[in-house]
Amino acid sequence: MTLADGREVRVAPVGTLLKEHLEPWTFEHAAQVTGLHVEQIRLFAEGWAQAKRPMVLSSWGANRYMHSDLMNRTKLLCLALKGALGRKGAGYQSTGWVDLDGFSNAMRMEKSGLRGRLAVLFSSITPGELFNSVLDVVRKRKTELEATLEGETKYLNHKLCTTDVVEVNLKSPGYRAALEREQQGLSPRPLGAYYDEAHEKGWSPGLPRKGPPKVFFSGGANLLRRNNLPQYLKAYQLDEMELIVDVNPKFTFTGMHADYILPAAGWYEKPGIKYNVAHVPYLHYTDAAVPPLAESKDEYEIYWLLSREIERLAKERDLPVFDGCGRGPIDWKTLHQRYSNQGTLGQKDAEKLTEEILRSGATEGMTIQGLKQTGIARYTSTGTDVAATSLHNPDWKGEGVLTTLTRFTEHKEPWPTYSGRITTFIDHPWFVEFREQFATHKTSPKAGGDHPFQFVSCHARWSIHSTWRDTPMMLRLQRGEPQVWVNPGDAERIGLEDYAYAEIFNDYGSVRMRVKLSGLVRPGVAYYYHAWEPHQFPNHESYKWLIPGLVNPLHMAGDYGHIRHGMNRYQPGSAVQDTRIGIRPWTGQATGAKPVVQV
Amino acid sequence: MRYDIPKPLRQVSMVLDLNKCLGCQTCTIACKKLWNTDEGTDYSYWNSVETLPGRGFPAGVHDPATGGRTVEGGVRRGVVPNLDTAYGRAWTFNHEEARASAGAPDKIWIRPRETVKWGPNFDEDQGQGDYPKDNHYFYLPRLCNHCTHPACVDACPRAAIAKRREDGIVLVDQDRCHGYRFCVEACPYKKVYYDHVRQVSTKCIFCLPRIEEGVAPACARQCPGRLRFVGYRDDEQGPIWKLVEKWKVAIPLHPEYGLGPNVFYVPPMSPPKLDAEGRPTGEPRIPVSYLESLFGAAVHPALEALLAERARRRRGEASELMDLLIAYDWQQNFRLPPRQREVLG
Ligand code: SF4
Numbered sequence: 007m008t009l010a011d012g013r014e015v016r017v018a019p020v021g022t023l024l025k026e027h028l029e030p031w032t033f034e035h036a037a038q039v040t041g042l043h044v045e046q047i048r049l050f051a052e053g054w055a056q057a058k059r060p061m062v063l064s065s066w067g068a069n070r071y072m073h074s075d076l077m078n079r080t081k082l083l084c085l086a087l088k089g090a091l092g093r094k095g096a097g098y099q100s101t102g103w104v105d106l107d108g109f110s111n112a113m114r115m116e117k118s119g120l121r122g123r124l125a126v127l128f129s130s131i132t133p134g135e136l137f138n139s140v141l142d143v144v145r146k147r148k149t150e151l152e153a154t155l156e157g158e159t160k161y162l163n164h165k166l167c168t169t170d171v172v173e174v175n176l177k178s179p180g181y182r183a184a185l186e187r188e189q190q191g192l193s194p195r196p197l198g199a200y201y202d203e204a205h206e207k208g209w210s211p212g213l214p215r216k217g218p219p220k221v222f223f224s225g226g227a228n229l230l231r232r233n234n235l236p237q238y239l240k241a242y243q244l245d246e247m248e249l250i251v252d253v254n255p256k257f258t259f260t261g262m263h264a265d266y267i268l269p270a271a272g273w274y275e276k277p278g279i280k281y282n283v284a285h286v287p288y289l290h291y292t293d294a295a296v297p298p299l300a301e302s303k304d305e306y307e308i309y310w311l312l313s314r315e316i317e318r319l320a321k322e323r324d325l326p327v328f329d330g331c332g333r334g335p336i337d338w339k340t341l342h343q344r345y346s347n348q349g350t351l352g353q354k355d356a357e358k359l360t361e362e363i364l365r366s367g368a369t370e371g372m373t374i375q376g377l378k379q380t381g382i383a384r385y386t387s388t389g390t391d392v393a394a395t396s397l398h399n400p401d402w403k404g405e406g407v408l409t410t411l412t413r414f415t416e417h418k419e420p421w422p423t424y425s426g427r428i429t430t431f432i433d434h435p436w437f438v439e440f441r442e443q444f445a446t447h448k449t450s451p452k453a454g455g456d457h458p459f460q461f462v463s464c465h466a467r468w469s470i471h472s473t474w475r476d477t478p479m480m481l482r483l484q485r486g487e488p489q490v491w492v493n494p495g496d497a498e499r500i501g502l503e504d505y506a507y508a509e510i511f512n513d514y515g516s517v518r519m520r521v522k523l524s525g526l527v528r529p530g531v532a533y534y535y536h537a538w539e540p541h542q543f544p545n546h547e548s549y550k551w552l553i554p555g556l557v558n559p560l561h562m563a564g565d566y567g568h569i570r571h572g573m574n575r576y577q578p579g580s581a582v583q584d585t586r587i588g589i590r591p592w593t594g595q596a597t598g599a600k601p602v603v604q605v
Numbered sequence: 606m607r608y609d610i611p612k613p614l615r616q617v618s619m620v621l622d623l624n625k626c627l628g629c630q631t632c633t634i635a636c637k638k639l640w641n642t643d644e645g646t647d648y649s650y651w652n653s654v655e656t657l658p659g660r661g662f663p664a665g666v667h668d669p670a671t672g673g674r675t676v677e678g679g680v681r682r683g684v685v686p687n688l689d690t691a692y693g694r695a696w697t698f699n700h701e702e703a704r705a706s707a708g709a710p711d712k713i714w715i716r717p718r719e720t721v722k723w724g725p726n727f728d729e730d731q732g733q734g735d736y737p738k739d740n741h742y743f744y745l746p747r748l749c750n751h752c753t754h755p756a757c758v759d760a761c762p763r764a765a766i767a768k769r770r771e772d773g774i775v776l777v778d779q780d781r782c783h784g785y786r787f788c789v790e791a792c793p794y795k796k797v798y799y800d801h802v803r804q805v806s807t808k809c810i811f812c813l814p815r816i817e818e819g820v821a822p823a824c825a826r827q828c829p830g831r832l833r834f835v836g837y838r839d840d841e842q843g844p845i846w847k848l849v850e851k852w853k854v855a856i857p858l859h860p861e862y863g864l865g866p867n868v869f870y871v872p873p874m875s876p877p878k879l880d881a882e883g884r885p886t887g888e889p890r891i892p893v894s895y896l897e898s899l900f901g902a903a904v905h906p907a908l909e910a911l912l913a914e915r916a917r918r919r920r921g922e923a924s925e926l927m928d929l930l931i932a933y934d935w936q937q938n939f940r941l942p943p944r945q946r947e948v949l950g
């Protein structure tokens with residue numbers, strides 16, 4: 007057909023293109039790629055085709071490969087072909103959260119009560135913008151969801167001083183060089199080129215901070231344990247800090263390298279709510295079973311005291327208002343006033359804050375008193391369903407099956423894609439460049455070098471991440487030291503006995519772990535339960551020193567329907583599961599990570 | 606039998622559905638934290654969870670003749686498990702030294718101070734078979750069976766162990782106990798432990814202070830798999846009677862020991878083995894002969910009943926058994942009317 011500018015183009019329906027694209031993917035071809043037997047694949051395919059209500063429950067573990075998005079798009083394609091999305095008992099259950107609007111209110115409020123809540127609303131959008139938004143909705147130019155989402159995105163990307171680890175890592179030239187070396191040839195252009203383009207075009211919000219940070223303040227995390235290639239994080243960022251502070255219930259590896267540790271109360275020493283993924287639709291309450299040990303305090307209280315001190319010092323020194331992270335001015339002279347909602351929240355008022363969080367659409371009728379009695383309470387709706395959720399069910403009122411995505415199926419709101427429909431086709435320029443317009447298979451890149459074992463991790467049974475990871479009672483259930491799980495056949499071939507030390511090595515150096523035999527492990531895979539603290543390894547270097555954590559540039563793409571940055575929704579991650587290692591017996595040889603490459 | 610063990614008025618009991626056990630050891634820790642944090646019992650686990658096929662806890666517990674009864678009904682002298690190689694010592698750790706070495710050139714890492722030879726859960730997830738054709742394992746949570754004919758009671762020359770009249774819970778009177786360890790030796794399930802500091806025997810008390818209040822034992826209450834049922838054996842409305850007597854899918858471990866356990870297991874069904882083409886065969890991965898070595902011949906009808914009822918449910922028909930085992934309403938897993946609290950002298 008002829009375009010308005012006179013150019014002749016050929017047009018084909020996406021369905022036809024998709025069919026063409028899938029043509030080569032016979033069972034035989036799939037068997038070759040996966041190593042599964044043709045019959046197994048056929049059996050699965052037949053089962054899928056016959057299933058009345060196919061459902062995929064896809065958790066975070068599904069997002070830890072370089073090409074996880076292709077895997078997930080494939081699952082979605084299979085579901086879409088069955089018409090299963092947004093249908094009762096079928097469809098996609100990923101790790102959606104029930105959205106607690108009260109949480110974001112409580113976090114942002116600087117005054118108590120309705121005035122505080124209204125101020126939050128206007129802090130992210132001006133009254134003019136609000137008026138236009140309402141007009142858009144009334145005139146049906148936008149759905150209510152789209153309008154709210156816009157406000158939310160604006161707040162997250164332009165107001166909140168936040169960023170992610172990939173951004174932090176790539177901001178450091180040394181770390182960035184290491185990753186670029188690792189990812190050479192994995193994409194048409196070098197990783198950094200995409201990073202730069204995404205920032206130039208505003209696809210990635212980045213962190214427009216004005217100068218290098220001087221203080222590393224860690225709370226609710228254990229970054230030096232968790233980051234991939236921590237040797238680079240340490241050499242290029244942490245060692246440059248003037249001050250490192252760790253607020254933590256646990257004496258972590260990060261804490262070991264901090265100047266100050268502010269001990270936080272343990273989980274059963276402070277009241278609090280926990281909310282988890284939506285396929286367990288309950289809010290959980292934990293009561294304080296015992297008072298905090300020694301000088302430890304509830305985090306709320308720690309920050310209350312700390313903000314008061316900072317405010318006092320700021321006033322004393324008459325600090326100017328400044329814009330530390332490039333997202334607007336912050337006045338430290340009023341820090342504590344704002345934290346304490348102008349003094350209405352006292353040092354021990356953590357529960358008042360919880361009450362504010364409970365003013366959420368999804369927690370109607372819940373009170374702290376009630377939660378103290380029952381421990382859990384079922385959500386009363388899926389919340390405001392704005393960002394960071396894959397639930398989108400406006401009808402669910404806490405009863406019966408929670409079917410996801412019905413907003414777009416039963417309620418016929420347009421999907422937030424470019425076409426407004428379920429789409430399998432993405433012709434964003436980067437996706438075209440990567441030839442990933444349709445979901446396809448791409449081989450897992452050999453991160454860390456060409457070594458025989460794929461190094462795959464899983465959440466630990468004996469800890470919640472690194473919490474309790476080194477607790478003696480839990481260590482006694484797992485032989486006391488970090489273990490690498492291997493298939494008994496592989497171990498025999500290498501000459502490794504159960505419980506022997508093995509040297510795990512790749513291009514970044516080597517670490518030592520105990521061998522654990524298990525029939526659950528696929529040959530060619532070396533498996534580990536994550537979150538061992540580095541100081542549980544010789545040299546205080548964990549396997550993280552061997553894991554580059556690949557970054558998929560496509561996750562920085564934007565400005566295309568649903569392909570746009572959203573905190574916890576669409577942002578680059580650090581893929582660990584593609585890492586390759588070799589394993590050899592340890593007979594006393596020195597192990598250790600190679601020195602950081604200087605740039 | 607040396608002592609005429611009086612029949613209790615009622616017998617409290619537990620059923621564990623092995624098809625639902627995750628091997629998370631929440632039960633183990635729930636129990637340990639509640640009852641066994643003393644120095645003398647640091648190595649002991651009134652509740653333990655084993656990976657089977659495997660060596661068990663203590664190692665070798667499923668080997669024949671670890672204790673129990675002779676065919677004549679007398680006590681068979683068994684073995685006292687070795688602290689290092691069968692139970693595994695409660696290793697201590699060097700956290701402080703490790704942290705102190707953070708800035709030093711020679712780093713000390715956290716590790717057990719003692720030589721590690723065995724421990725609870727030592728062969729976790731090892732199992733048997735070849736990936737992916739027939740690799741298999743399952744978890745077996747174990748506690749004292751509060752046996753109808755307890756070998757531990759018979760073995761004690763001091764009559765320090767007794768079965769409570771009210772509920773059949775088997776208890777050690779630690780004031781009478783002289784620490785001879787005949788009970789440790791005699792119990793083929795190895796569920797009496799010796800407190801090497803206080804020098805008396807200790808064993809699972811079925812959380813009796815909780816039972817008296819009508820609350821299920823900690824291992825059962827905290828089980829995230831919701832696979833434990835607790836109640837009285839004679840309560841025909843309760844889950845125990847239904848699973849043990851009515852449906853006959855819950856069967857005791859090692860019935861050949863002749864102790865009449867009051868803890869019962871719903872044996873594990875398993876996915877089929879694959880043939881050379883990767884196609885599922887009709888044969889379960891866990892060999893039924895192996896299950897028979899644990900649960901005796903009763904495992905056959907139990908598995909048949911389970912498979913038949915599961916097939917019914919899949920066809921969309923009603924099945925009381927499957928509804929019970931799914932535990933839609935978890936509170937129904939426990940039927941324990943609170944009793945007058947006994948004052949222990
Ligand atoms: S399992 Fe062992 S300790 Fe428990 S009652 Fe039976 S014989 Fe005694």
Ligand code: SF4
Nearest residue numbers: 627629630632828830
């Ligand atoms: S708590 Fe329940 S699921 Fe976990 S190991 Fe024990 S019996 Fe199994």
